[in-house]
Amino acid sequence: MKKRAEMEKFYGDKGEIGWGNQIRSYVFQPYQMVKDLRTGVDTSNVQAVMDGDLKRFIHSWLRAGCPKHRNKDIKVED
Numbered sequence: 001m002k003k004r005a006e007m008e009k010f011y012g013d014k015g016e017i018g019w020g021n022q023i024r025s026y027v028f029q030p031y032q033m034v035k036d037l038r039t040g041v042d043t044s045n046v047q048a049v050m051d052g053d054l055k056r057f058i059h060s061w062l063r064a065g066c067p068k069h070r071n072k073d074i075k076v077e078d
Contacts, residue, residue: 022037022070023038023070024037024057026046027046028046031044032044032045033046034049036057036060036061037070037071038061038064038067038070039060039063039064039067039071040071041056041060043056
């Protein structure tokens with residue numbers, strides 16, 4: 001219990017895991033795009049993101065003040 005409390009101090013409330021709570025959207029077909037739903041930053045280089053290149057998303061998240069929740073004003077294209 002002590003270890004869990006210590007971890008929650010660093011990670012905070014995770015929230016509910018479910019549809020509509022994701023922080024990033026990945027589209028592979030018919031076009032390619034990865035979009036951060038907290039900051040609105042996106043890229044068409046899906047393969048680089050899948051290979052671990054997250055710098056663009058990390059920097060934008062930090063510049064946005066480290067938002068913990070999805071920005072409801074950001075629209076995801078179908």
